[in-house]
Amino acid sequence: MTTEQEKPEIADESGDKYKYGFVTDIASDTAPKGLSEDIIRLISQKKGEPDWLLERRLEAFRFWQKLKEPTWAKLSYDKIDYQDLYYYSAPKQKVAPKSLDEVDPELLKTYEKLGIPLKEQEVLSGVVAVDAVFDSVSVATTYRAKLAEKGVIFCPISEAVKEYPELVKKYLGSVVPYTDNFFAALNSAVFTDGSFVYIPKGVRCPMELSTYFRINAQNTGQFERTLIVADEGSYVSYLEGCTAPQRDENQLHAAIVEIVVLKDAEVKYSTVQNWYPGDKDGKGGVYNFVTKRAACRGANSKVSWTQVETGSAITWKYPSCILQGDNSVGEFYSVAITNNRQQADTGTKMIHLGRNTSSKIISKGISAGRSNQTYRGLVKVSPNAANARNYSQCDSLLIGPDCGSHTIPYVENRNKTAKLEHEATTSKISEEQLFYCQQRGIGEEEAVSLIVNGFCKEVMQHLPLEFAIEAAKLINISLEGSVG
Amino acid sequence: MGELVQKVELMGSDLPWLEGLREKGAVFFERQGLPTAKTEAWKYTRPRDLLADDFILPPLEEEKENACTCGEHCTCGHHQREGEDFPLSAYVIDFENGALEHIAHNLPRGVTIKPLIEAIYEDDGIRKYLNKSFDMEKNPFAALNTAYLEQGLFITIEKNMRLDKPLALVHHSFSCHENLMFHLRNVIVLEEGVKAEIVEYYNYSGNEKSRYFTNIVNEIYVGRHAELKHYKFQDEAFKAVHIAYNAVKVKGEGRYNGFCLQRGGNLARNETRLSLTEERAEAEINAAYIMNGWAVIDTTTDVEHLAPYTKSTQLVKGVVGGQAKGVFQGKIHIAPMAIKTEGAQLHKALLLTDEAEIDVKPELEIYNDDVKCSHGAASGELDADQLFYMRSRGIGEEEAKQILVDAYLQDVLEKINNQDIKDWLAAKAKLAK
Numbered sequence: 032m033t034t035e036q037e038k039p040e041i042a043d044e045s046g047d048k049y050k051y052g053f054v055t056d057i058a059s060d061t062a063p064k065g066l067s068e069d070i071i072r073l074i075s076q077k078k079g080e081p082d083w084l085l086e087r088r089l090e091a092f093r094f095w096q097k098l099k100e101p102t103w104a105k106l107s108y109d110k111i112d113y114q115d116l117y118y119y120s121a122p123k124q125k126v127a128p129k130s131l132d133e134v135d136p137e138l139l140k141t142y143e144k145l146g147i148p149l150k151e152q153e154v155l156s157g158v159v160a161v162d163a164v165f166d167s168v169s170v171a172t173t174y175r176a177k178l179a180e181k182g183v184i185f186c187p188i189s190e191a192v193k194e195y196p197e198l199v200k201k202y203l204g205s206v207v208p209y210t211d212n213f214f215a216a217l218n219s220a221v222f223t224d225g226s227f228v229y230i231p232k233g234v235r236c237p238m239e240l241s242t243y244f245r246i247n248a249q250n251t252g253q254f255e256r257t258l259i260v261a262d263e264g265s266y267v268s269y270l271e272g273c274t275a276p277q278r279d280e281n282q283l284h285a286a287i288v289e290i291v292v293l294k295d296a297e298v299k300y301s302t303v304q305n306w307y308p309g310d311k312d313g314k315g316g317v318y319n320f321v322t323k324r325a326a327c328r329g330a331n332s333k334v335s336w337t338q339v340e341t342g343s344a345i346t347w348k349y350p351s352c353i354l355q356g357d358n359s360v361g362e363f364y365s366v367a368i369t370n371n372r373q374q375a376d377t378g379t380k381m382i383h384l385g386r387n388t389s390s391k392i393i394s395k396g397i398s399a400g401r402s403n404q405t406y407r408g409l410v411k412v413s414p415n416a417a418n419a420r421n422y423s424q425c426d427s428l429l430i431g432p433d434c435g436s437h438t439i440p441y442v443e444n445r446n447k448t449a450k451l452e453h454e455a456t457t458s459k460i461s462e463e464q465l466f467y468c469q470q471r472g473i474g475e476e477e478a479v480s481l482i483v484n485g486f487c488k489e490v491m492q493h494l495p496l497e498f499a500i501e502a503a504k505l506i507n508i509s510l511e512g513s514v515g
Numbered sequence: 516m517g518e519l520v521q522k523v524e525l526m527g528s529d530l531p532w533l534e535g536l537r538e539k540g541a542v543f544f545e546r547q548g549l550p551t552a553k554t555e556a557w558k559y560t561r562p563r564d565l566l567a568d569d570f571i572l573p574p575l576e577e578e579k580e581n582a583c584t585c586g587e588h589c590t591c592g593h594h595q596r597e598g599e600d601f602p603l604s605a606y607v608i609d610f611e612n613g614a615l616e617h618i619a620h621n622l623p624r625g626v627t628i629k630p631l632i633e634a635i636y637e638d639d640g641i642r643k644y645l646n647k648s649f650d651m652e653k654n655p656f657a658a659l660n661t662a663y664l665e666q667g668l669f670i671t672i673e674k675n676m677r678l679d680k681p682l683a684l685v686h687h688s689f690s691c692h693e694n695l696m697f698h699l700r701n702v703i704v705l706e707e708g709v710k711a712e713i714v715e716y717y718n719y720s721g722n723e724k725s726r727y728f729t730n731i732v733n734e735i736y737v738g739r740h741a742e743l744k745h746y747k748f749q750d751e752a753f754k755a756v757h758i759a760y761n762a763v764k765v766k767g768e769g770r771y772n773g774f775c776l777q778r779g780g781n782l783a784r785n786e787t788r789l790s791l792t793e794e795r796a797e798a799e800i801n802a803a804y805i806m807n808g809w810a811v812i813d814t815t816t817d818v819e820h821l822a823p824y825t826k827s828t829q830l831v832k833g834v835v836g837g838q839a840k841g842v843f844q845g846k847i848h849i850a851p852m853a854i855k856t857e858g859a860q861l862h863k864a865l866l867l868t869d870e871a872e873i874d875v876k877p878e879l880e881i882y883n884d885d886v887k888c889s890h891g892a893a894s895g896e897l898d899a900d901q902l903f904y905m906r907s908r909g910i911g912e913e914e915a916k917q918i919l920v921d922a923y924l925q926d927v928l929e930k931i932n933n934q935d936i937k938d939w940l941a942a943k944a945k946l947a948k
Contacts, residue, residue: 429886430884433851434882435881437881441874441876443872443875444875444894445872445873447869447871448896449866450894450895453875453877453891453893455879455890455891456888457887457888458888459886
């Protein structure tokens with residue numbers, strides 16, 4: 032993807048390695064600061080939404096007002112002033128673009144810098160269809176025609192609301208209701224855009240689908256919403272990437288991802304999260320509060336979460352699987368890297384409800400610098416989930432004397448036939464391994480990255496190829512400056 | 516709701532500092548209230564049963580003689596108790612319904628055991644230790660215990676003493692009155708180089724349906740190079756509530772070795788909060804629980820590594836039958852300066868019935884890279900093949916289950932170094948009482 036030479040000027044200045052730290056100078060259409068019913072009405076109106084959706088938004092907002100921000104996570108940050116944020120920011124365009132040629136060239140350039148080839152004709156292999164979300168709106172979705180041939184729907188959610196209202200109405204909020212938690216309620220009230228995917232019965236999606244999120248405008252919260260519905264017997268692999276410009280103040284990102292997996296279907300969801308992590312002293316960076324959940328509704332359904340978390344000043348994220356269907360399978364593979372003053376509280380939930388359900392959790396945490404990282408997970412087996420099976424492994428690697436690593440798994444078993452195993456280890460990089468590498472002429476930093484990549488391998492091999500290469504590079508970049 | 520904090524006249528009310536401390540305890544308890552589902556430290560064990568009943572303190576000494584109203588055919592166990600002894604050779608200290616009855620006379624020189632209230636009046640060093648090892652603000656039951664500070668022991672063992680027999684603290688409950696509550700505080704101080712064993716035994720006699728509430732706080736101080744082996748067997752009546760809090764501090768190269776077998780109670784919790792405060796201090800916490808019926812049995816540990824080269828291991832195994840619920844919450848905390856530390860923790864549980872439940876939360880909190888820490892948790896049922904193997908050889912189902920359960924608990928029982936205690940507890944760790 033993007034090579035070292037393309038490093039933008041702003042990033043150089045601070046001596047940071049965040050290569051996506053540039054700002055795109057683009058005129059944007061921004062709603063006034065603050066959050067109120069009027070702002071929500073404005074968002075809804077700008078999007079030309081039907082009344083039922085506005086009603087849902089207002090309901091969520093009213094509920095949110097009654098909630099308190101959760102404090103149970105091992106995170107410390109200044110209180111977020113929800114009235115000091117812009118809840119809507121869109122690149123200014125008179126009319127919605129009909130094709131890529133009409134998209135603002137500034138925008139296209141931004142995505143090119145990010146390494147996302149939006150222009151279909153420029154892509155030779157053409158294996159990935161992209162939906163790019165810039166601040167609050169989706170700017171372009173590629174390969175729609177080709178996908179449409181197969182009956183696959185891949186479009187911005189704001190469009191889906193208008194074009195496929197019955198699908199959206201049926202599934203939106205069915206996995207993550209607005210009553211779920213503080214940030215889910217907030218998102219349900221103000222979400223601006225995101226992707227909608229529907230894979231019809233028996234269709235194997237011919238290419239990987241991908242969404243790229245970018246926060247550009249200042250003081251903007253990004254609240255995107257992704258909804259994936261895999262109908263009976265279908266398969267889709269979905270990728271998600273995120274970046275944001277380097278700014279001194281914190282940006283808020285509170286997203287919801289909902290996945291519905293019906294009988295015999297399979298969804299593979301991969302994320303490389305590389306929001307701006309803040310500088311060495313913890314100034315700036317994205318606050319990332321995400322609710323991701325998949326419901327395996329039908330028998331033999333399968334969902335697999337793979338995530339590489341390298342960015343964000345604060346990460347609060349627990350991709351979960353609700354295994355309702357008999358024989359359904361949930362998987363969670365995660366690599367989380369924190370450096371400097373980053374804080375991450377992340378993990379997963381596996382809720383076993385159906386019979387013969389199985390789940391697997393592989394979590395690798397690497398903390399360096401003065402960062403703190405927590406794995407927090409729940410494996411729950413209900414009385415009816417006969418023969419449930421879970422294997423969890425959480426390993427943490429500590430680099431440097433000032434970082435912290437914490438593991439808090441919850442295991443709740445109410446069925447005797449369930450077999451549950453949990454293992455966790457925490458250690459530093461083995462001196463022997465380091466010595467071995469250095470003895471053979473590999474520099475310390477390189478040796479560390481070699482060992483770390485080996486440590487993460489189990490997870491990385493679950494990433495799609497395009498992502499795996501980028502993710503391996505990201506890990507190296509994230510750890511720079513953590514040794515010696 | 517029964518009020519747990521009641522206005523009662525306790526011994527030592529003429530001491531202003533003691534009264535002040537009790538009051539503080541009452542305030543801290545009322546401020547926190549009884550833990551609910553939202554109290555993270557009590558997430559799985561909700562002592563809401565306590566709300567349903569009015570618990571009262573045992574009657575005063577002069578009323579006690581006439582307290583048993585069962586008459587000649589006493590069923591409450593008050594009279595059956597006589598002659599029954601602790602089964603092993605030990606220096607026995609007897610408690611009956613939460614009140615100290617008897618301290619062994621033949622204590623070796625260097626071992627001082629005083630009733631708590633006496634030690635408080637004498638004020639000979641106890642204030643250095645009393646209420647110094649835990650935080651009442653985070654501990655509702657320890658705060659409640661402080662509000663009723665009166666009964667219990669102050670045990671000191673002088674430098675380099677090696678005890679030939681264990682000290683046995685035998686707590687016996689019987690039910691002349693319904694709904695009694697006992698608040699006990701033991702302060703145990705092992706000076707430098709001491710080697711000692713302490714056994715706590717909680718049992719009852721008479722009506723097995725008797726309901727009472729035992730709330731114990733042990734403050735244990737292990738000196739440099741000292742070694743304490745602390746065994747506990749909790750065999751309360753099946754409707755009893757038993758809540759124990761052990762606050763342990765271990766100094767340099769000291770060693771604490773705890774083992775707790777829990778079998779009784781309707782709601783029982785044994786919590787150990789242990790701090791390894793100086794270099795090379797070590798701790799081992801092992802526990803087993805076996806239960807049927809409706810019980811909730813909770814084993815909670817919190818091991819704090821505060822100094823370099825400290826080491827801790829934990830092994831907890833449980834067998835859960837009936838509609839019972841087993842809870843394990845374990846935490847290893849490693850402070851930034853505690854380099855070269857090792858912490859290991861393993862919890863395993865066996866579920867015997869469809870209604871049984873197991874909730875586990877093992878936690879690692881690490882603030883330093885030079886450590887080796889691990890934890891593991893597993894749960895499952897009895898192996899059908901193994902059962903079949905035995906059944907096909909003519910062993911009855913109940914017996915076959917018992918053999919497998921014995922085998923399951925074998926490794927944790929093996930951790931007990933004292934053979935007599937091991938045999939005693941192994942014989943008690945059975946499915947049917």
